[in-house]
Amino acid sequence: EPEVTQTPSHQVTQMGQEVILRCVPISNHLYFYWYRQILGQKVEFLVSFYNNEISEKSEIFDDQFSVERPDGSNFTLKIRSTKLEDSAMYFCASSLDRVGEQYFGPGTRLTVT
Amino acid sequence: GEDVEQSLFLSVREGDSSVINCTYTDSSSTYLYWYKQEPGAGLQLLTYIFSNMDMKQDQRLTVLLNKKDKHLSLRIADTQTGDSAIYFCAEKGGADGLTFGKGTHLIIQP
Numbered sequence: 657e658p659e660v661t662q663t664p665s666h667q668v669t670q671m672g673q674e675v676i677l678r679c680v681p682i683s684n685h686l687y688f689y690w691y692r693q694i695l696g697q698k699v700e701f702l703v704s705f706y707n708n709e710i711s712e713k714s715e716i717f718d719d720q721f722s723v724e725r726p727d728g729s730n731f732t733l734k735i736r737s738t739k740l741e742d743s744a745m746y747f748c749a750s751s752l753d754r755v756g757e758q759y760f761g762p763g764t765r766l767t768v769t
Numbered sequence: 770g771e772d773v774e775q776s777l778f779l780s781v782r783e784g785d786s787s788v789i790n791c792t793y794t795d796s797s798s799t800y801l802y803w804y805k806q807e808p809g810a811g812l813q814l815l816t817y818i819f820s821n822m823d824m825k826q827d828q829r830l831t832v833l834l835n836k837k838d839k840h841l842s843l844r845i846a847d848t849q850t851g852d853s854a855i856y857f858c859a860e861k862g863g864a865d866g867l868t869f870g871k872g873t874h875l876i877i878q879p
Contacts, residue, residue, distance in 0.1 A: 747812060
């Protein structure tokens with residue numbers, strides 16, 4: 657069964673450093689998403705991506721965040737200058753279309769020290 | 770903004786039915802979802818219901834939707850130890866992103 661994959665599973669970085677989180681969505685899906693879950697809090701929507709551009713973004717997704725589909729399979733989330741409060745689990749998801757079910761990857765745990 | 774609420778814990782005996790409840794505020798919700806998260810794993814899509822339905826059954830899972838009260842429930846029949854996990858309710862309205870609840874920890878007593 658096709659699945660969304662994410663790498664790395666755990667990333668530790670120092671405050672102020674840039675990180676890139678990687679995702680491989682399900683191959684025939686057209687919409688891609690990033691969500692985050694701060695420990696003990698709700699899963700929150702960050703951004704959606706379609707046709708090589710951002711479709712929607714939440715107010716959390718500020719200028720320090722960017723997304724890219726650098727090739728036909730990968731989808732990345734870059735955090736330019738990490739802050740302590742960026743520590744969270746980051747989930748990638750994909751769906752066939754805008755209204756279809758969203759399938760999630762296993763997540764990347766980001767720890768900023 | 771839109772909100773989804775769930776109770777944090779539910780404890781049931783093995784073999785009993787589990788009923789996990791969720792309320793939401795978005796009256797434009799089109800789809801409502803249940804995701805399961807086991808320790809160290811991602812969010813597994815369990816089932817979903819379209820907003821014009823009031824019930825959906827899939828093997829041991831039954832989803833009930835009361836659109837008037839904005840109440841969603843997930844019933845797991847014959848609960849097993851493998852059902853122990855966090856269950857997230859999520860809704861999709863007009864926006865791309867899903868709005869999640871905080872998750873209900875399902876604890877199975879032997």
